[in-house]
Amino acid sequence: MKQVRKGFPKDFLWGGAVAANQCEGAWKEAGKGMSTADIHPYLPNLNRKELDFNHLDSETFYRFKDNEEYYYPNHKGVEFYHRYKEYFALLHEMGFTCFRMSIAWTRIFPNGDEKEPNVEGLKHYHEVFQELKKYGIEPIVTMSHYEMPLHLVEKYNGWSSRELVDLFVKYCEVLLKEYKDEVTYWIVINQINLIQYECFGSLGILKDKTENYLQAQYQGIHHQFVASAKVVELARTINPNFKMGTMLADCIINPFTCHPKDVELAMRRNRMQYFFGDVQILGEYPQFAIQYFNENNIHLDIQATDLELIKKHTVDFLCVSYYYSRCVSHEKNGMDAADTVDNPYLKANEWGWAINPQGLYCTMSQYWDRYHIPMMIGENGFGYVDVLEEDHSVHDDYRIDYLGKHIRALQMAIEDGADIFAYCSWAPFDIISAGTAEISKRYGYIYVDYDDYGKGSGALYKKDSFYWYKKVIETNGESLSDVFL
Numbered sequence: 001m002k003q004v005r006k007g008f009p010k011d012f013l014w015g016g017a018v019a020a021n022q023c024e025g026a027w028k029e030a031g032k033g034m035s036t037a038d039i040h041p042y043l044p045n046l047n048r049k050e051l052d053f054n055h056l057d058s059e060t061f062y063r064f065k066d067n068e069e070y071y072y073p074n075h076k077g078v079e080f081y082h083r084y085k086e087y088f089a090l091l092h093e094m095g096f097t098c099f100r101m102s103i104a105w106t107r108i109f110p111n112g113d114e115k116e117p118n119v120e121g122l123k124h125y126h127e128v129f130q131e132l133k134k135y136g137i138e139p140i141v142t143m144s145h146y147e148m149p150l151h152l153v154e155k156y157n158g159w160s161s162r163e164l165v166d167l168f169v170k171y172c173e174v175l176l177k178e179y180k181d182e183v184t185y186w187i188v189i190n191q192i193n194l195i196q197y198e199c200f201g202s203l204g205i206l207k208d209k210t211e212n213y214l215q216a217q218y219q220g221i222h223h224q225f226v227a228s229a230k231v232v233e234l235a236r237t238i239n240p241n242f243k244m245g246t247m248l249a250d251c252i253i254n255p256f257t258c259h260p261k262d263v264e265l266a267m268r269r270n271r272m273q274y275f276f277g278d279v280q281i282l283g284e285y286p287q288f289a290i291q292y293f294n295e296n297n298i299h300l301d302i303q304a305t306d307l308e309l310i311k312k313h314t315v316d317f318l319c320v321s322y323y324y325s326r327c328v329s330h331e332k333n334g335m336d337a338a339d340t341v342d343n344p345y346l347k348a349n350e351w352g353w354a355i356n357p358q359g360l361y362c363t364m365s366q367y368w369d370r371y372h373i374p375m376m377i378g379e380n381g382f383g384y385v386d387v388l389e390e391d392h393s394v395h396d397d398y399r400i401d402y403l404g405k406h407i408r409a410l411q412m413a414i415e416d417g418a419d420i421f422a423y424c425s426w427a428p429f430d431i432i433s434a435g436t437a438e439i440s441k442r443y444g445y446i447y448v449d450y451d452d453y454g455k456g457s458g459a460l461y462k463k464d465s466f467y468w469y470k471k472v473i474e475t476n477g478e479s480l481s482d483v484f485l
């Protein structure tokens with residue numbers, strides 16, 4: 001007989017998440033090569049509809065590739081590469097028990113197709129893991145978070161080429177062997193489903209270099225599925241204790257109205273998001289995806305051996321990132337995941353990201369009902385232009401409100417049965433935005449004193465949310481018992 005559940009599990013992991021390219025800086029140090037993230041400049045007046053960094057063509061690519069006219073914030077990041085010890089000391093003070101981070105592919109294989117890995121890069125991450133160990137913080141490591149070697153874009157047109165499979169597997173094999181005693185939790189690819197939003201970052205495909213861009217994207221995804229399955233297969237032989245995960249950015253949406261056509265469209269759209277999880281967790285291409293490809297002139301090169309690999313080597317856990325929710329209307333939207341309408345019942349931040357904690361409860365419950373495997377929140381946070389007061393305090397009650405409600409929503413999903421083992425907010429200290437390359441879209445509990453041009457003292461200041469999250473961790477979430485959604 002099942003018992004009534006209350007609160008978070010005893011051994012729940014509390015932490016935060018970052019990506020190497022958004023915080024490390026040191027973009028050319030210690031043998032690091034150039035990555036897709038290194039060509040994203042800060043362009044304050046950019047009209048993102050006219051110049052979309054998520055879908056690049058060759059002309060734009062070469063315009064931004066290492067052009068001295070522009071400032072590239074992540075070349076400096078928040079100097080995490082050199083200052084990780086300072087950051088970890090503060091995370092430890094907050095009581096962190098886990099930390100989600102990524103390894104930069106370009107520190108290990110600067111061009112992506114070298115024979116031997118870069119020893120200096122390997123050494124650096126050993127030092128980082130040792131420092132985490134000192135504090136008893138569990139690393140959760142993403143192998144690829146929006147920074148494939150630029151050379152692979154130029155030579156192979158990114159993941160559209162099957163050759164990427166072996167190159168990526170080789171890189172992952174090096175990581176699994178090298179860090180087999182230091183890392184247990186691995187996430188192979190960040191937000192594998194976000195092809196319409198962050199296509200260039202995740203797939204490295206230049207759209208003018210293919211005849212059928214949508215087909216090239218799904219072919220790239222297929223190659224990532226095959227590569228991930230091979231990585232999982234290898235992981236089992238290297239260390240049977242490894243926990244191998246995949247990651248979805250939550251794109252589960254609501255119908256704009258109860259009009260049956262809105263409801264149908266939302267259901268069809270949601271299925272094409274579940275598609276990614278279905279392949280990697282259930283081990284098969286679902287029939288609805290095959291129908292969708294056929295209707296959309298998408299013809300994939302899928303080999304029988306690929307399907308065997310996908311079937312055999314499914315993942316152990318699902319990592320989900322959740323920020324906001326959207327709606328679809330049959331009158332305005334089609335099947336493209338980025339094509340949505342706003343929910344009139346929700347307030348949004350300056351970047352239009354609508355706040356919806358109930359959405360987190362619904363989404364985690366739905367993933368649980370469909371997959372029944374352990375899950376974690378790998379990203380959840382509130383970007384805001386914080387104000388640093390003269391006494392160096394930051395009163396970010398809006399962030400506390402957002403996070404408190406979302407963590408409560410997570411608790412509700414856990415109490416209803418979902419097996420969720422970790423919560424990582426994005427990002428524990430201010431870092432460079434992936435979408436807009438600015439630092440002023442701040443997420444941290446720790447304020448990093450740099451502006452969008454990397455100017456400032458670089459000092460680290462504790463925001464009000466720092467003390468708040470410390471209490472949440474100390475009480476294993478009980479301090480939120482008076483938070484209602």
Ligand code: BG6
Pocket residue numbers: 019022146190191249321379383426432433434435436441
């Ligand atoms: C996620 C990415 O989609 O969103 C992160 O995995 C990113 O890399 C985060 O930083 C927040 O987006 P942004 O554009 O505010 O940095």
